[in-house]
Amino acid sequence: MSEARYRSLRELPGVHALAAGTAMCAGCGGLEALHEVLDVLGTRTVVINAAGCMTLLASYPFTPFHGSWLYTSMASAPAGAQGVRDALDLLRSRGRIGADDDLTAVVLSGDGSAYGMGLSATSAAIERGLDFIYLCYDNEGYGNTGQQTSAATPHGARTPTSPGPAGHAGEKKDLFDVWVAHRPRYAATVIGAEPLDLARKVQRAASLAGPRLILALAPCPTGWDYDPMHGVDIGRLAVRTGIWPLKEYVDGAVVHTHVPHPRLPVEAYLSTQGRFRHLFEPLRNDALIGEIQQRVDRYWQNVG
């Protein structure tokens, strides 16, 4: 890979593409990731949004975006990107707009959309080779409606629709692998708490054309139940416990961009959040904590 690559935090853009002052919660990890992604992508973007927390970023007559914005629906943001991209291509090829007026189509959605309702539209967009970047901020639940269980909710997390003593019985879907199975141009997992890793991946994605995924774990103080001041720590713990592997897929191969060593025990991460409190109080649920640890161990064994 020969493209330019940020070498240190100091090289990251100092000019921010997204203005401050939004309706998101204090300490929103999704907003943090969006800031960092747009700082690299710049303002020559049209953000095509699916229903979720971020939908309220653009509320008439205000927008924090310096580029363009199109809200679509919960299920069809990739189709919105398809229509915009196809139209821009037609306008370009017919000389009705110049290259300087072209834009990068960026889908912005939560996990509910990306892992579930919008997955069919996403799959079709990848299969058609649509030239777009899909940014998913994964707060592991339907945040906007109160953090109910989504296809991204981790095993054992308690949510308003998984309120039992063991929390959510299902498994978090592996959206990265779902994308990789489609052979996209690029796919990466990121987290706002590791900004250099994130910026490098966005930089690489921006240098490529075709379907590209930036999947950001998005710590959510409101939905995960922690004090907003701990957001960055929790993000780092997600990486250091191995719960959120940082990796990228490009040219047919998956590469881990960070291998946590030594890996911290998962409870260092789980114990920071109210959604996992039932694993520790009133009685410690060693079986469930052990199960979660085993899953993580197994993942990293296979990474080799």
Add this chain to the structure above:
Amino acid sequence: MSRVLLNGNAAAAWGARLARVDYVPAFPITPQTGIIETLAAWFASGDAEGRMTTCESEHSMVTAAAAAAATGVRVFTATSSQGLLYAMEMVFAVPGWRAPFVLVNVSRALATPITLEPDHSDVLAARDSGFLQIHCASCQEVLDSVLLAYRLGEDPRVRLPVIVNQDGFHLSFTREPVDLPDAAAVDAFLPPFDAQQAGFRASRPVSQAVAVLGGSPYSYFRYQVHLAQNAALAAYDEIAADFAARFARQHPAVEAYRCDDAEIVYFLIGSLSARARLAADRLRASGLRVGVVRPRLLRPYPAAALRALLAGKRAVAVVDQNLSMGSGGILHGELGGALHGHADMPLLLSFVGGLGGREVSDGEFAAMAREAFAAARSGEVPEARLLYTAGELRELRKLQAVAGLAPGSPR
């Protein structure tokens, strides 16, 4: 101009071709497929310049259509029935984007039960979406209405998407002689799409379809769409007059057939109106003064034109090829709303017929007129009728017996 034999699907495709559409997001459904296959073949052969993207659903198709229109290209798409309903979230969302495009709906009845045959339940489910609606009764009208729809939807007073509706089978698969207008004449009638201030450009960022906080700005923007629909009434009359001057074909917002001296009129939309016209002719031959009123424009609703046409008539037999379960025929209810409280208005009788391709026979048309005359004489309006004959019921009972169900079973 040349005259050719075209079915409704080919006529719709010709409309799109003559409108020089840039972009066609597509998804197949019977009986619409002929439209997108024809366009795909022309794009492949170079007979038409345009791009088709096959989507994975109509929900995505309508999203892509509106997104492309909002980016500044001329967009065409088509669907039917379950497809229109699958897209319905977006059908209601995109008029607010104020990005015009044309969607041809090939009317087909809705499940359940499943059928491929036509009625208007699909397109009327989109009635309150903000799309304009033009309803066709011939293949010529399908082609011409696509051209009218682009002029109307793109008019600066309107800026809304348009549904052009044709009946599945009766139009979509029926070949009729159609005059193909010259491309140059169409170009003069329909200039290239002017995106105005719409369109996402690096030099001109735009925020589309944003949230509002509170009912006041919400109401404002919803009222704006409603007012644009109302403005489309006058715009339509101008555009249809210009069309008539150029192509010598009249497509008024409301078609009136033998109405001037009529005492009784049939009121209906779509291709069933051809049978209503024949019924009126037969009844007139026996001395009864019967006419037909057929709105082509259903959104915006041409209420004033309908009042003007129906004032002084004695009774109207409204034939609804749709059924709002628990209420009745939709056209009947809407017409009642438009006429109520105005002087000199006729009695309205409600008949529901033609669901799922069920024939409305000549005998039934005659019976509807008889009932309308009787109501006019007595001043009493009979209960709404669901057209079904004793013979049909006997046949259905046989099917139920085969299925092992008791007569009268709802299944």
